[in-house]
Amino acid sequence: xxxxxxxxxxxxxxxxxxxxxxxxxxxxxxxxxxxxxxxxxxxxxxxxxxxxxxxxxxxxxxxxxxxxxxxxxxxxxxxxxxxxxxxxxxxxxxxxxxxxxxxxxxxxxxxxxxxxxxxxxxxxxxxxxxxxxxxxxxxxxxxxxxxxxxxxxxxxxxxxxxxxxxxxxxxxxxxxxxxxxxxxxxxxxxxxxxxxx
Numbered sequence: 572x573x574x575x576x577x578x579x580x581x582x583x584x585x586x587x588x589x590x591x592x593x594x595x596x597x598x599x600x601x602x603x604x605x606x607x608x609x610x611x612x613x614x615x616x617x618x619x620x621x622x623x624x625x626x627x628x629x630x631x632x633x634x635x636x637x638x639x640x641x642x643x644x645x646x647x648x649x650x651x652x653x654x655x656x657x658x659x660x661x662x663x664x665x666x667x668x669x670x671x672x673x674x675x676x677x678x679x680x681x682x683x684x685x686x687x688x689x690x691x692x693x694x695x696x697x698x699x700x701x702x703x704x705x706x707x708x709x710x711x712x713x714x715x716x717x718x719x720x721x722x723x724x725x726x727x728x729x730x731x732x733x734x735x736x737x738x739x740x741x742x743x744x745x746x747x748x749x750x751x752x753x754x755x756x757x758x759x760x761x762x763x764x765x766x767x768x
Contacts, residue, residue, distance in 0.1 A: 592637070
């Protein structure tokens with residue numbers, strides 16, 4: 572019975588998080604109320620506070636918990652690869668797919684980035700995530716440059732430009748995840764690394 576109860580609690584908590592992501596990303600933090608979250612999740616106002624102490628802790632959870640899932644997927648890199656260019660293409664394809672399916676969540680992230688004064692703790696966490704991603708990608712870029720498969724350029728700048736490209740196309744284009752352009756963006760992203768053919 573305890574396992575069923577715990578499973579039901581986790582389902583309810585996830586529902587609150589999912590609905591909060593949608594509401595915060597659409598309305599912003601200030602305009603989203605706990606009552607709106609409760610209504611969207613189909614629970615009582617007080618039940619939200621069973622899982623999250625305050626609206627701020629709810630926002631933190633909606634940003635940070637999915638970020639860990641994103642981190643796991645973005646950080647998959649095989650540094651031991653025999654073919655750096657093939658590894659880069661596979662990485663880009665995975666990353667493009669992830670960003671194409673994360674529209675609502677990335678809109679929420681943009682809400683945090685666009686108001687650095689409002690949620691400095693979350694902004695610091697997002698900055699740390701960005702830095703980790705760039706540092707994680709640099710060794711693969713350096714390997715490709717040493718092997719003569721990528722043009723010699725600042726690896727940190729290349730990794731930063733790549734991440735900015737991913738983020739930018741998701742946030743500025745508003746494309747649905749099955750739009751044909753996502754596939755076409757793979758080649759454009761690959762060119763940022765300076766492949767030598």
